[in-house]
Amino acid sequence: MDTVALIRIGFYVCVAAAVIFLVEALYLTFVAPISRKRSVNRRLKAHNEGFAGEQAMVRLKAQRGILDKNLEVMGWLARLLIQSGLRITLSRFVAIAILLLLAIFLGLQLLTSLPTWVCALVAIVLGAAIPLQVVRFIRTRRQAAFTQQLPDALDVVVRSLKSGHPVPTAMSLVGREMSDPIGSEFGITIDEMTYGLELPRALVNLSERVGVADLSLLVTAVSLQSGAGGNLSEVLQNLSKVLRDRFQLRRKVRALSAEGRFSAYGLFILPILIFLAIYVQTPQYYTDAWQSPIFKVSIVGLCFWSLIGDYIMYKMINFKF
Numbered sequence: 001m002d003t004v005a006l007i008r009i010g011f012y013v014c015v016a017a018a019v020i021f022l023v024e025a026l027y028l029t030f031v032a033p034i035s036r037k038r039s040v041n042r043r044l045k046a047h048n049e050g051f052a053g054e055q056a057m058v059r060l061k062a063q064r065g066i067l068d069k070n071l072e073v074m075g076w077l078a079r080l081l082i083q084s085g086l087r088i089t090l091s092r093f094v095a096i097a098i099l100l101l102l103a104i105f106l107g108l109q110l111l112t113s114l115p116t117w118v119c120a121l122v123a124i125v126l127g128a129a130i131p132l133q134v135v136r137f138i139r140t141r142r143q144a145a146f147t148q149q150l151p152d153a154l155d156v157v158v159r160s161l162k163s164g165h166p167v168p169t170a171m172s173l174v175g176r177e178m179s180d181p182i183g184s185e186f187g188i189t190i191d192e193m194t195y196g197l198e199l200p201r202a203l204v205n206l207s208e209r210v211g212v213a214d215l216s217l218l219v220t221a222v223s224l225q226s227g228a229g230g231n232l233s234e235v236l237q238n239l240s241k242v243l244r245d246r247f248q249l250r251r252k253v254r255a256l257s258a259e260g261r262f263s264a265y266g267l268f269i270l271p272i273l274i275f276l277a278i279y280v281q282t283p284q285y286y287t288d289a290w291q292s293p294i295f296k297v298s299i300v301g302l303c304f305w306s307l308i309g310d311y312i313m314y315k316m317i318n319f320k321f
Contacts, residue, residue: 060188065089066209080132083211084139085181093131101127113283142181143212147247149182150214154240161233167222168193185210200226214243257317264313271306 064082078090105123108114114122153174160170168190175187185206192202200223207215217239225232278285289295 084135085142097131146181146210146212151240151243153182154236158233158237261317264317268310
């Protein structure tokens, strides 16, 4: 390798590093402050905007489409949107999915030579899958953040109980002192208790709004204490320790399964990338053989077995606790 080639490679490396530093500088300057502002408790924002008490609770629920106290009667899609924490109603989500479907269909019709029924099928699949996967991803991140905050919230409640405060007052500290997602969720729970719901029912609603399995332990502990009595602060302190141990175990398992997860992602994405690369460079590679019945059967069989393999890999790299 001559000197000119080395200088060129060094130049490219410096340009790449400069771009990385520039992106990081822009992120720290603009995006990070915005994300910090958004992490403030939504319930406190509603109070600062002039909505107090029941008005703030109704406003927060309406933004997320929580129109019924019993979330069990809602469909799975409505519960998914509520658990994601997005301020979007079911009707608006469906409208966005339909607009995305139409945009994908028109784009395929204008930019490709695929048959109309193929464009329609791809648009329907992507128009439904992309919004759902985005919402599922947001819900997963929100649930992970809630799970990480829950032991700290229980510690706040325990310290308040040991100071002599009643349970509602101790839980209201979480709604005032902690950021989202746990701050607003506990705040809504306290508002529900203030305006008529009993503590166990309000905690059940909290568990349904968030969808975190660890909350069932809190609901059970508080329900037993409400019915039979006992030292609630000691119970919650032990529960906080158990949740921290479970969180550490999840992180350990996730680290040990990282290689398998990335291998599964690569095996899932690689056939799609190869197909797109070949189709972009030589479209006739597939279109010339599309009329052959053997080709269609082979494609269907390959997709079927690929989905089975992806499902098996998904089950192998996901662990339930």
